[in-house]
Amino acid sequence: MxxxxxxxxxxxxxxxxxxxxxxxxxxxxxxxxxxxxxxxxxxxxxxxxxxxxxxxxxxxxxxxxxxxxxxxxxxxxxxxxxxxxxxxxxxxxxxxxxxxxxxxxxxxxxxxxxxxxxxxxxxxxxxxxxxxxxxxxxxxxxxxxxxxxxxxxxxxTSGSGLHKRGFRVGQGDAPLKETMAAALVLLTNWNADRPFVDPFCGSGTIPIEAAMIGQNIAPGFNREFVSESWEWMGASLWDEARNEVEQLAKYDQPLDILGTDIDHRMIHIAKENALEAGFGDMIQFKQMQVKDFTTAKEYGVIVGNPPYGERLGERKEVEMMYRDMGIAFDSLDTWSIYMLTSYQQFEEAYGKKATKKRKLFNGFIRTDYYQYWGKRPPKPSKVE
Structure with a gap:
């Protein structure tokens, strides 16, 4: 056909x-x-x-x-x-x-x-x-x-939803869909030459999606699709498409990606998921509270999906965490910061008005993607 x-x-x-x-x-x-x-x-x-x-x-x-x-x-x-x-x-x-x-x-x-x-x-x-x-x-x-x-x-033509990449070994209570995680990365100004941090990494979904984007690895490379068995499609088309995936991947592209989380159990799961996805040595995971984050690196990108405080009893705790995060990130003037949350008073708690915000739906939860743009990296000098 x-x-x-x-x-x-x-x-x-x-x-x-x-x-x-x-x-x-x-x-x-x-x-x-x-x-x-x-x-x-x-x-x-x-x-x-x-x-x-x-x-x-x-x-x-x-x-x-x-x-x-x-x-x-x-x-x-x-x-x-x-x-x-x-x-x-x-x-x-x-x-x-x-x-x-x-x-x-x-x-x-x-x-x-x-x-x-x-x-x-x-x-x-x-x-x-x-x-x-x-x-x-x-x-x-x-x-x-x-x-x-x-x-x-x-x-x-897909079978299982495309968010099922085929590498998730374990997950937390409210995992972020891989498709949403990829969108959060694509909506930033990050590229593979810059540091990338997720301070609320959970099972590692955002860092793994960033790694796939950074190395131009097709998200469906590790899974099967229902239309692969369709007679009128033919195996040769799928062979051609998978060959393209292999040729365009940049496996040698170095990455500087860090995922942190307060829960040591999630760090263990994130490491297992990254290993299954082929990024065992390329993504670093560390147990840490967001308020303890420091770095001497410049022009990096932080992307996070923090707790929202949807339950009444969690709001004060979440507010305090947002406030601590704002203090910890305050000196990162060359970094760009992106946070997804449904908490309407995020900017007040964080202590700074966003450069831009975008309405998104995390499942059925209406959220805003708060974007704080850092200084642009200097252009590389021309070689004579």
Whole structure:
């Protein structure tokens, strides 16, 4: 299959523009909408997008989009699609769904109608006389999403969500998603030549994502994707995409990355995760309170996801920690500091107004990403 496909990279609220930049960096023009980035590309893009996109949730193949205000209309328009183009005779195709502001509000009924329509069409295309199909082959998970009476039919190409990089051995109580961690790094002015510190590293997610960005390692290099087993894709496309990943990685790029945390158990887990990700010797982890952080290095970047104080009893403790952090970081005038928190009075507690702040959602929690920009590093002198 060489013709262009329509692909959708889904994104958490607030990260759409970052996902769009990643898609464009792969060489694809795209359109940005709430929660998704849509682009047209050849089948190879399924492999490249799954392997390379750090901040997208998953990659979906858009099969069709049409208006549907009755179950009959949904059935007939779904049945009219050339499903054999994507799903083989033995393909397994469960149907999931969602409906927002649409007349067809019953999601289970929509799923049932779409399933029946696809079964009926594939039976005709593969000349099967049985009532149901033998779904023993590769997985092609179909989603019917209705929004304002417009039905969008997609097939998931990722399998597990893209935040699952394949290296997490352990985690804490409220782990930061890898896709969000990558976004926090990409929203900074950091590059691999500068020091990087996460003073609330937990299980090491932010430092590990920074290391992958610093060495240009594709986040999906260490995992599998459901579309790798799709017959019409072919193994050669995935081989080509994985060869590109290997060629573009900068394994020799030195890194200066430090993760600290008050909890010695999390430091142990972070070290195990970094080792599994291939950064055992490149990322340093240390048990430390944020108020004890000092450094003689310059022009570094600090990125943190500190406790938010969401529970009433924690607020005073969190306020004090923010105040101590502000004092500890006060002399770091060449460093840029980025903190994600839902605590609305962060700037007052920290003792300094942010250069900029950006609204983001950490799961379902509305947060702000407070950005304090340090002095720019001097430009390297030209060699005569």
């Amino acid at each position: 060489s013709e262009k496909l329509t692909l959708i990279a889904t994104a958490a609220m607030g990260l759409e523009s970052i996902v769009a930049k990643e898609v464009r960096d792969l060489g694809y023009e795209c359109q940005v909408d709430n929660g998704k980035v849509t682009f047209e590309a050849e089948p190879l893009a399924i492999c490249r997008a799954n392997l390379w996109l750090r901040t997208a949730d998953r990659i979906k193949l858009k099969v069709a989009e049409f208006k549907a205000t009755s179950f009959e209309e949904l059935y007939e328009k779904t049945k009219a699609i050339d499903w054999a183009r994507f799903i083989p005779e033995t393909g397994e195709f469960p149907v999931i769904g969602k409906s927002v502001k649409s007349k067809l509000a019953s999601v289970p009924d929509c799923q049932r109608i779409v399933k029946k329509a696809v079964v009926d069409k594939l039976k005709k295309q593969y000349k099967k006389a049985t009532e149901w199909l033998d779904e023993t082959g590769s997985l092609y998970r179909i989603e019917v999403a209705l929004h304002k009476d417009v039905a969008t039919l997609t097939i998931d």
